[in-house]
Amino acid sequence: MSRTAVDLWVGFFVALGLAAIVFLALKVANQSSFRAAPSYEVQAYFSNIGGLKMRAPVKSAGVVVGRVTHIELDTDSYQAKVSMAIENRYQFSVDSSASIITSGLLGEQYVGIDVGAEEEMLEADDTIEFTSSALLLEKLIGQFGLNSASGSATPAPAAASGTGVGEGANRE
């Protein structure tokens, strides 16, 4: 085998490897999608965020309009404070409501925004007043289990205001 042929094959091999890395970076991992569109930040307080994570999408009418940037527990009200970056080209009225929705039965959770009727628009660092928390499957199941165990004589108040996970299971 002559030297040029070997060089050619090795060059072909290395080029193929580099092409594969580019494919993995752009097509599989989508490096290019994290472009930072100009955005403004709003906050919302939820009594329970369920499994919401940072970088989760913010959607309105099913269209992604932003991302969750920060989640923390506000120790004044003991509610979860969720900060969201919403793209500048999407404006929402001040009486819009935010709710935490699960896509599908087991899918990831996202923040859904329903637009209100006011003329005034949300600005940077505003707070969305109307929120509804995540629907916790465990609570529903716990409530259901408790109701059927006690013959549904009394509605179970504990399941509605409990800590959530395992509430029903602990009571057998």
Next chain:
Amino acid sequence: MKFLLQAVEALGRQVTGRLILLGAICRFFISVVAMSAMCLRRPWLVVREIYFIGVLSLLIIMVSGLFVGLVLGLQMYDTLERFGSGDGVGMVVALALVRELGPVLSALLFSSRAGSAVTAEIGLMKATEQLTALEMMAIQPVARVIAPRFWAGVISLPLLNVIFCALGIWGGYLVAVQLLGVDAGTFWSQMQNAVDFHQDVMNGIIKSIIFAFAVSLIAVYEGYSAVPTAEGVSRATTRTVVVSALVVLALDFVLTAFMFRGF
């Protein structure tokens, strides 16, 4: 009492024997790295070995990657569809390939395709006293024969790994989109949402580089320390494949525990 002593002594002999072997491999590794200057002065030596080790392994790596992707696509779609989430097949195939299957399977294939060949070649050189002849001519066999093969393996395996992953994902795409009718847009977007370049792709490549060092070192060490007879060479070749497989699988567990903990 005497029997007990003998048992303990046998255990101790086993442990010291393994430790001596480990030390010998480490010393060998250091001497290979120390004598790698010749590879830089004469890169042609390494390029030629990349041809024999990497380019000639391309076919088996590409075909295996493609078929692993095809099978993963079929199996994962079948299982995921039971939960009504067959759309996520692209995500599962890509994560499985990039994180685990790509690095591990390409290392296993590489050790049986190229590692065994390197061991047999070096072992035969030793059996036919070619290495001694090199020394007679004042040429270091480690620098002239061992180091180029070692570095060629270290360069080739990560490249083979990414080719394996890319073809596997393409195979998954063929099955899921073309055969089973998953929507192409959903397939790619689910994958792109789930796969992170640094966490998943880069960690897979780092794994592959570590496997490349381990497998190449085992291959050249087994060849260099083979008993210079026909039987010795055959034993060394077998040991290369077996030890490489065990080391790759054990290393993979340790690396995964460090890299993907907390996910």
